[in-house]
Amino acid sequence: MFIEWNDDLTVGIEAIDDEHKVLILEFGKLYKLMREGHGHEYFDELLEFLETYINTYIEREEALQREIDYDGYLEHKELHDQFRNNVKRIILQHHGKEVTNEDLLSINTFLRKWLIDHILIEDMKIGEFIKVNGIVLKPEVDLEAELKAELEAQSEIEPEPEPEPEPEPEPESEPEPEPEPEPEPEPEPEPEPEPEPEVEPEEEPEEEEPDPEPQPF
Numbered sequence: 001m002f003i004e005w006n007d008d009l010t011v012g013i014e015a016i017d018d019e020h021k022v023l024i025l026e027f028g029k030l031y032k033l034m035r036e037g038h039g040h041e042y043f044d045e046l047l048e049f050l051e052t053y054i055n056t057y058i059e060r061e062e063a064l065q066r067e068i069d070y071d072g073y074l075e076h077k078e079l080h081d082q083f084r085n086n087v088k089r090i091i092l093q094h095h096g097k098e099v100t101n102e103d104l105l106s107i108n109t110f111l112r113k114w115l116i117d118h119i120l121i122e123d124m125k126i127g128e129f130i131k132v133n134g135i136v137l138k139p140e141v142d143l144e145a146e147l148k149a150e151l152e153a154q155s156e157i158e159p160e161p162e163p164e165p166e167p168e169p170e171p172e173s174e175p176e177p178e179p180e181p182e183p184e185p186e187p188e189p190e191p192e193p194e195p196e197p198e199v200e201p202e203e204e205p206e207e208e209e210p211d212p213e214p215q216p217f
């Protein structure tokens with residue numbers, strides 16, 4: 001028998017509906033893989049899921065029942081305990097062993113029975129109890145975040161460091177201006193030549209009278 005999630009299966013409590021959805025999903029996967037001849041390969045993964053299921057989902061459902069003072073809590077917890085013990089026994093029996101067809105048929109029957117007898121009957125009673133008593137549930141708490149915050153507060157784990165902001169790129173430096181060329185020194189003015197002293201013109205000698213031309217001899 002193949003079971004798929006539909007609204008008729010809702011209990012009306014998000015935490016419990018989520019628990020049922022995930023279990024129905026895993027059961028459907030087992031059913032499909034068995035029909036395709038790959039159930040053996042999935043068996044170990046299914047056992048891992050069931051271990052998480054009994055340690056997380058069922059624990060959460062019981063916490064909710066205590067929170068709302070569910071009047072059928074003790075009887076319900078007894079059914080949970082039986083399921084827990086059966087899962088633990090199956091895990092121990094199959095540790096390191098080869099998976100047989102009988103193992104697959106057996107676990108398929110075990111899960112189908114749990115879905116029909118417990119989820120469709122016993123867990124539905126919790127939803128009815130909430131409706132009849134007009135209980136308003138608190139918004140679901142993020143358990144993982146709550147646990148992490150608690151551990152951080154106890155300094156058991158270091159909070160993840162915030163990423164350092166990337167350094168802003170330095171502005172490209174403007175090229176330094178080339179030094180202005182020093183002004184060439186103005187050429188010193190050449191000294192004006194000292195005026196030559198005025199020389200008084202020599203008195204021209206009085207023209208001597210030329211010698212008389214020699215006389216030919």
Ligand SMILES: [Fe+2]
Pocket residue numbers: 061076080118122123
């Ligand atoms: Fe339950």
